[in-house]
Amino acid sequence: MPVISYIEAVKQALDEEMAHNDKVFILGEDVGMKGGVFKATEGLYEKYGKERVIDTPLAESGIVGVGIGAAMYGMRPIAEIQFADFIMPAVNQIVSEAAKIRYRSNNDWHCPITIRAPYGGGVNGGLYHSQSVEALFANVPGLKIVMPSTPYDVKGLLKSAIRDDDPVLFFEHKRAYRLIKEEVPEQEYTIPIGKADVKREGEDVTVITYGLAVHFALQAADKLQEEGISVHVLDLRTVYPLDKEAIIEAASKTGKILLVTEANKEGSIISEVSAIIAEYCLFDLDAPVQRLAGPDVPAMPYAAPLEKHFMINSDKIEQALRDLAYF
Amino acid sequence: MAENRHEALGLTNEQLLEMYEIMRLARRFDERLWILNRAGKIPFVVSCQGQEAAQVGAAFALDRKNDYVLPYYRDVGVVLSFGMTVKELMLQAFAKGEDPNSGGRQMPGHFGQKKNRIVTGSSPVTTQVPHAVGIALAAKMEKKSFVTFVSFGEGSSNQGDFHEGLNFAGVHKLPVIFFCENNGYAISVPTSMQLACEKVSDRAIGYGMPGVTIDGNDPLAVFAAVKEAVRRAKRGEGPTLIEVITQRFTPHSSDDDDRLYRSESEIREIRKQDGIQFFADYLKQTGILTDELEQQIEKKIAKKIDEAADYAENAPFAEPESIHKYVYSE
Numbered sequence: 080m081p082v083i084s085y086i087e088a089v090k091q092a093l094d095e096e097m098a099h100n101d102k103v104f105i106l107g108e109d110v111g112m113k114g115g116v117f118k119a120t121e122g123l124y125e126k127y128g129k130e131r132v133i134d135t136p137l138a139e140s141g142i143v144g145v146g147i148g149a150a151m152y153g154m155r156p157i158a159e160i161q162f163a164d165f166i167m168p169a170v171n172q173i174v175s176e177a178a179k180i181r182y183r184s185n186n187d188w189h190c191p192i193t194i195r196a197p198y199g200g201g202v203n204g205g206l207y208h209s210q211s212v213e214a215l216f217a218n219v220p221g222l223k224i225v226m227p228s229t230p231y232d233v234k235g236l237l238k239s240a241i242r243d244d245d246p247v248l249f250f251e252h253k254r255a256y257r258l259i260k261e262e263v264p265e266q267e268y269t270i271p272i273g274k275a276d277v278k279r280e281g282e283d284v285t286v287i288t289y290g291l292a293v294h295f296a297l298q299a300a301d302k303l304q305e306e307g308i309s310v311h312v313l314d315l316r317t318v319y320p321l322d323k324e325a326i327i328e329a330a331s332k333t334g335k336i337l338l339v340t341e342a343n344k345e346g347s348i349i350s351e352v353s354a355i356i357a358e359y360c361l362f363d364l365d366a367p368v369q370r371l372a373g374p375d376v377p378a379m380p381y382a383a384p385l386e387k388h389f390m391i392n393s394d395k396i397e398q399a400l401r402d403l404a405y406f
Numbered sequence: 407m408a409e410n411r412h413e414a415l416g417l418t419n420e421q422l423l424e425m426y427e428i429m430r431l432a433r434r435f436d437e438r439l440w441i442l443n444r445a446g447k448i449p450f451v452v453s454c455q456g457q458e459a460a461q462v463g464a465a466f467a468l469d470r471k472n473d474y475v476l477p478y479y480r481d482v483g484v485v486l487s488f489g490m491t492v493k494e495l496m497l498q499a500f501a502k503g504e505d506p507n508s509g510g511r512q513m514p515g516h517f518g519q520k521k522n523r524i525v526t527g528s529s530p531v532t533t534q535v536p537h538a539v540g541i542a543l544a545a546k547m548e549k550k551s552f553v554t555f556v557s558f559g560e561g562s563s564n565q566g567d568f569h570e571g572l573n574f575a576g577v578h579k580l581p582v583i584f585f586c587e588n589n590g591y592a593i594s595v596p597t598s599m600q601l602a603c604e605k606v607s608d609r610a611i612g613y614g615m616p617g618v619t620i621d622g623n624d625p626l627a628v629f630a631a632v633k634e635a636v637r638r639a640k641r642g643e644g645p646t647l648i649e650v651i652t653q654r655f656t657p658h659s660s661d662d663d664d665r666l667y668r669s670e671s672e673i674r675e676i677r678k679q680d681g682i683q684f685f686a687d688y689l690k691q692t693g694i695l696t697d698e699l700e701q702q703i704e705k706k707i708a709k710k711i712d713e714a715a716d717y718a719e720n721a722p723f724a725e726p727e728s729i730h731k732y733v734y735s736e
Binding site for chain 2: 104130131133135136138140141143144145146147148149150151152153154156168171172175176179180181182183184185186187188189220221223243244245
């Protein structure tokens with residue numbers, strides 16, 4: 080199997096879905112001739128033409144709103160928001176419109192749009208090129224939020240997102256774009272939205288996380304293995320709605336749970352995971368549920384030492400897991 | 407005899423009478439809603455009164471079997487013209503399960519009916535403008551010949567979605583018609599406090615499209631303007647912004663008291679500017695409408711509304727448990 084990067088997986092999924100269905104098209108800023116600021120759409124403009132890879136005016140609400148209209152008509156738009164930080168002007172279109180179209184029309188209309196956006200820090204992006212915005216949307220029924228960690232998951236989940244009959248926010252960790260590589264089959268496959276994935280089996284402590292932090296958790300698990308601590312790693316993959324069964328199973332397995340996110344702590348995705356564990360797993364717990372997250376400051380500063388202090392890394396996860404193992 | 411203006415527009419006497427009947431139906435339906443509201447039978451009304459002539463004039467210039475419309479909350483005249491029935495509108499007013507717009511989930515005035523290409527709308531204003539542009543983009547991509555029509559109030563012309571939508575449509579020369587029903591007030595705030603320019607249509611030049619301002623009490627003038635916009639759209643020349651000057655006869659909604667921000671004399675004057683009455687006068691002067699026919703139409707409408715109200719009042723609400731349905735595809 081060929082080894083491909085996380086961003087190559089994005090590009091392959093887009094390419095395959097555009098080839099598979101002529102209703103699929105891309106719209107966003109710089110997605111056409113430039114191929115996207117991260118090159119996620121590189122080559123697609125040449126292959127599918129300017130009609131299906133549309134360079135839009137610089138206006139995010141317009142990008143999403145136009146996509147929503149096309150989706151209601153029966154197209155399969157993929158709207159790219161250049162950075163997740165810049166999705167804010169489109170929030171009304173996402174929350175008031177896309178999320179509620181099926182519900183408010185009593186199933187008469189629906190809105191199969193995919194909204195892709197790179198998120199996350201560790202790239203010297205400063206306050207407005209580093210944010211994790213998923214929690215802002217994770218209290219909005221009608222939306223699905225997918226945040227894959229590996230090239231294999233990216234490809235299978237992005238294809239599912241494009242084929243989904245409801246709006247999907249697809250957040251890609253920009254630090255993972257060229258950092259994370261793995262073997263991905265050439266044959267067609269999809270991965271169901273809404274299913275978490277065990278990335279490592281373990282017996283002593285459980286990490287539940289998503290996105291780039293999955294890799295930090297796996298690195299920490301390797302190190303702790305040498306100390307005789309066995310770590311179970313669950314990758315949420317879809318952060319809204321959550322895969323409750325998988326969370327309950329992973330939490331109950333070890334009874335010691337560390338929840339990790341790069342986002343701000345209070346009101347985060349992992350806070351909801353914690354609530355699920357509290358509701359369903361009380362008698363299986365052997366230690367208080369722990370959360371390791373970004374600090375509750377507005378966003379990640381630009382200067383390298385400050386950014387590093389904000390970011391999750393494998394050392395922080397390793398220490399938190401060790402503490403939990405010896406609790 | 408008044409000068410015949412409709413033949414040159416390609417409108418037959420029968421079409422004019424159909425237009426007139428829909429305007430009247432919209433008005434009488436709306437008047438009934440206020441009675442039902444004040445009687446405590448329905449919780450809310452947001453009115454079309456004063457704007458029906460413009461709405462129906464515009465709708466009749468469209469292809470009512472193929473074009474897409476994204477109406478705003480006052481567009482009873484548009485949705486009636488596009489095939490929604492007064493019974494369906496009454497079911498919406500009573501929020502009953504059979505309401506085709508939303509099954510009683512949304513407030514009145516939030517229209518949507520896929521089979522008639524009336525696109526579902528919400529309450530945050532102007533979000534429908536980029537949707538219309540997206541549907542027009544789909545038409546262009548799919549090489550379909552239909553036109554998309556989207557309407558909104560003058561207050562909406564201040565929203566970002568208005569500007570983002572018009573600009574996108576202008577850049578891509580999309581077959582969409584932007585129809586602003588300027589009734590002089592965004593709830594309580596008059597146009598002078600809403601716009602720094604003189605007219606909403608002045609904004610069109612910034613987006614590379616023609617902008618026109620039309621007397622909304624003259625449905626034939628509105629018809630002509632929309633017809634021209636349709637021609638432009640179909641020739642691939644792109645979008646048009648049409649502003650119609652109308653009046654809002656009622657408070658903003660059944661929860662508003664407009665005496666707080668406009669004088670009673672102003673309200674009295676506004677009510678004299680009635681496009682339906684002007685249209686009836688024209689029809690009578692051209693010999694198309696007689697007093698007798700007018701009475702027959704009124705009777706027919708009253709019967710329709712009575713039957714619709716009876717039906718809707720007695721129709722069941724959706725099951726409470728049904729609130730869990732249709733969050734996602736099922």
